[in-house]
Amino acid sequence: MDLHSITQSLVTLAEDNMAFFSSQGPGETARRLSSVFAGVREQALGLEPALGRLLSVAHLFDLDAETPANGYRSLVHTARCCLAHLLHKCRYVASNRRSIFFRTSHNLAELEAYLAALTQLRALAYYGQRLLAINRPGGLFFEGDEKITAEFLREYVTLHKGCFYGRCLGFQFTPAIRPFLQTISIGLVSFGEHYKRNETGLSVTASSLFTSGRFAIDPELRGAEFERIIQNLDVHFWKAFWNITEIEVLSSLANMASATVRISRLLSLPPEAFEMPLTSDPKLTVTISPPLAHTGPGPVLIRLISYDLREGQDSEELNSLVKSEGPRGLELRPRPQQAPRSRSLVIHIHGGGFVAQTSRSHEPYLKGWAQELGAPIVSIDYSLAPEAPFPRALEECFFAYCWAVKHCALLGSTGERICLAGDSAGGNLCFTVSLRAAAYGVRVPDGIMAAYPVTTLQSAASPSRLLSIMDPLLPLSVLSKCVSAYSGAETEDQSDSDQKALGMMGLVRRDTSLLLRDLRLGASSWLNSFLELSGRKSQKSxxxxxxxxxxxxxxxxxxxxxxxxxxxxxxxxxxxxxxxxxxxxxxxxxxxxxxxxxxxxxxxxEHPREEDEVKEELNPKDRSQGVSNAFPEGFHPRRSSQGAIRMPLYSAPIVKNPFMSPLLAPDSMLKTLPPVHMVACALDPMLDDSVMFARRLRGLGQPVTLRVVEGLPHGFLSLAALCRETRQATELCVERIRLVLSPPPAAPPP
Incomplete structure (x- = not known):
């Protein structure tokens, strides 16, 4: 059914149900049911024109006709999902309202929850219209006065969000993923409750399991608590929650369900400088220095994963780098015969918002990759913010990348084809590592596979980022806190309860990160690496x-x-x-x-970029208007009752650094990138990052592909074994990597 048919059917059923319950007498339940159907009718009729407006121009923001995806389409799709669910519920009520088995209270609670969600989605549709008015033609991100962006975000963050985390949780995603999201949300609010009591590690996880029942049976309580957590707890809470998968018991269970590999070893690379040949003249070399930002030289950890035992992987030189991980660290078993070195090597950079997780969290799907690709995989464990803000992670990833390229024989590869692969924050680091490799003049990878990457870390509004109001994995305030931590501008304003929740070690880590932030502001060490390049790009003498x-x-x-x-x-x-x-x-x-x-x-x-493919001109008067008049007269969205949200509304200048936000890089830098293959999610708040980055590369004549999967949340690689849809999306990522490692033969010249 098209949008108009869904709306008309819903309105007709809502009116019928409203009339029925209005005739049932003055009872409270009948009055509430009549009121909720009246609200559904009102919001559906008001939403249809706004969605129609977005849908009429959405094609102007697609990468191409074969990739119909952008934030405007995602907003329309999400609203249609809510309308479709309400249509189904209205039909059910109309068919069963006279039955003695009709559960009045249950159906009333669900209808009220989805009416609240529909109201908020109507607000998002109006915000989408406002973005159309203030953005330049064809642009999905606002480029202009940051005061306008701050005004927009200040208005947006006050919207009520709890309705999306209760009964309506995950309604926009494929049904197979919703039980998992519900489990995650219950675990999150339970974890948050015990986190405040200064419990840590396995104890808080165990306590959460025993006390999560009330959040499972009371969706409204869960939604309210979820909203409170995302607005008030700091980045250390999210770091602790996301790192639950690092606990030995849970990581062992995850690895039991994954492919069995011959090698999974953690290596510690010594912080020693080495020479790399220049691609322009291999007789010349450039010095690759160890990471220095913030904490000085230190080892970099990488994990080597290989399905087969290959030549070089049991050498004394490699064994000298092995870092013990306890019982699980010794996975190398004797084998009668070694496999030859693979011609390919995959260098992986994990996600986690720059603040959480390690290669251990991503090991289950990496083992599957190693089996399917028949190539060794090196996954980099970079230092995490806020203790190690930008550019420490970039320095470590670049150092490890260069080391792997130079010592690929030790890793079981000849290095003929090298692919950089990463997800989310790791996708961002894949782009920036490649840019840095080009800046140094050393070998860039043969291609990049980035899954749902973050390409700009500004506090910029875009239609897809409006979806963060309902995303259980990437709420806007959490994104802001992660970016703030990575940029070194973590807020100092913390309540006493939050400080108690951190514990002694948490406070030490926070104070250390604030000290390092001040040192960063005084040193700008990322610039020094630029200035040293011209001196390094010559023979050592x-x-x-x-x-x-x-x-x-x-x-x-x-x-x-x-x-x-x-x-x-x-x-x-x-x-x-x-x-x-x-x-x-x-x-x-x-x-x-x-x-x-x-x-x-x-x-x-210096001058705006022209978008020739966008034909429609918006009213200049609309561009000058703010966001205060985004809503029509008489419409009032629901506002949060959780108080002021702690998130910066202005971006720190450092986030405009192209080595932090590659979408903002000049053309001359982007032209140095190898072929880029991105896999994004249609319902991901980060979707517009991929679309705009692909459009920029396409405009420069750079080889780029973008595949957008439907119905899945951000982070689907970590859910690869969950359902058929996540397995298919993971296989798509493997297919993109295979395009880099085994490119199709070039067509013969005409």
């Missing part, structure tokens, strides 16, 4: 010092407070060759007159 370059940049900044340096003048490859017209400029600000290292760079567009 001719490496030039970079202090003079730092001094010249600092003196230019002192002479002129805002001194634009285009990419022609500061080439990331250390080249003096001029590029085409630069898309971005680099502005310089100094934090101290005698501190050359205190130089902050941030990107700023």
């Amino acid at each position: 001719s490496i030039a010092p970079v202090e003079s370059m730092r001094r010249s940049v600092s003196e230019a900044a002192l002479a002129q407070p805002e001194c634009p340096l285009t990419l022609k003048e500061l080439s990331l490859k250390g080249s003096s060759e001029a590029t085409d017209t630069p898309e971005m400029s680099l502005s310089v600000e100094t934090l101290g007159p005698n501190t050359p290292s205190d130089v902050n760079f941030f990107l700023r567009p």
Whole structure:
């Protein structure tokens, strides 16, 4: 059924049910049922025009005709799911309302819950219309005055969210995934209750299991508690909850259900610099220094996973790097015959919002990948925020990537084909590691597979990010807290109850992260790596010092407070060759007159990008309007009763760094990326990140593919064994990796 048919059928049934219960006398239950059907009728009639408007222009924001996906389509689809559920419920009531077995209270509670959800979805549809008015044509993210974005978010975050986490939880997803989401939400609110009591580790998990019953039988209580948690608990709570899968008992159970591999070993890479050949001239080398940001040199952990025991994987040199993990760390068993080295290597970077999880959480599906691809997999365990904010994770991932490329023979591979693969935050790091490899002039991977990646870490509004109001895995406030932690700008305002919940070690970690944040603001160590590149890209005997370059940049900044340096003048490859017209400029600000290292760079567009494929022009008057008049007269969405939400409404300047938000990178940097294959979710708040990144690459003539799966939440790779839909989506990721490792033969020239 099309949208209009669904709406008309729903309105007709709602009116019929409303008339029936209005005639049942003055009873409270009959009055509430009559009222809820009147509300369904009102909201459905008001929602249809707004959805029709979004649907009429949604095709303008698709990547191409074969990929009909963007946030506007997702908003319409989600609203249709809610309308369809209400239509089914109204039919059921109309057919059974006279039966003695009709459960009046149950049906009333469900109808009221979905009416609340429909009301909030109507608000999202109006917000979607406002985004159409204020965004540039074809853009899914707002680019302009951050005050407008802050105003939008300030209004948006006050919306009531609890209705989406009770009876309506996961209604937009495929039915097979909903029981799991319900289990996760019950576990979350139970975990949050005991987290406040300063319980930790396995004890809080066990306590949660015993006390979660009341949240299972009372969906309204669960929804209210879920909303309170996402608005008030800090990033340390989410780190602790997401890391439950790291507990030995749970990780062992997960691994029992996964493929059996010959090798799963944790390696510790020593923090020692090494040389890498330049792709332009292998006789020249560049020095790859160990990670230095925030905490100084330190080892980097990687996990080697291989279905077969291959040549080099049992060498003394590799064995010397093995880090003990207790009983599970010794998975290498004797085998009569070694398999030859694979021609391929997969380097994996895990997700977790930059703040949680390790390769251990992602090991179950990685074992399946190793079996299906017949290639060794290296998964990088980078340091996590807020204790290790940007750019520590990027430095460690780049160091580990270069080490793996240089020592692929030890890992059981000849290194003929190398694929970088990651999900969510790991997808972001795959892009930035590749950009950094190109900047250093070393080998870039042969391709990238990124599942539901995050490509911009700004607090930017987009139609798909509006879905975070109902997403049980990626609520907006949680996204904001993760980004704030990764950028080093974690809020200092914490309540006494939250501090108690952290415990002594948690407070130590927090204080340490705040100290490191202050050091970062004073050092901007990510810039230093750029400035050192031109000196490193020569033979070791001719490496030039970079202090003079730092001094010249600092003196230019002192002479002129805002001194634009285009990419022609500061080439990331250390080249003096001029590029085409630069898309971005680099502005310089100094934090101290005698501190050359205190130089902050941030990107700023020099001119807007044209979108030729978008034909429709929006009313300029609409663009100048704010968000206060987003709703028509007489419509009032439900507001949260949980008080003010703790989340920053302005983005820190550092999130505009292209090595943090690759979507904001200039064209000259994006052109250095290898073929990119993305797998996104239609109902993921991060969908627009993938669509816009693919559009930028497509516009530059870069090879890129985007596949969008339906009905699944963000993070489906960790749910690979859950149901048929998640298995199919995981197989799609494997297929994309296989395209990198075994590309189809090139077509012969005409």
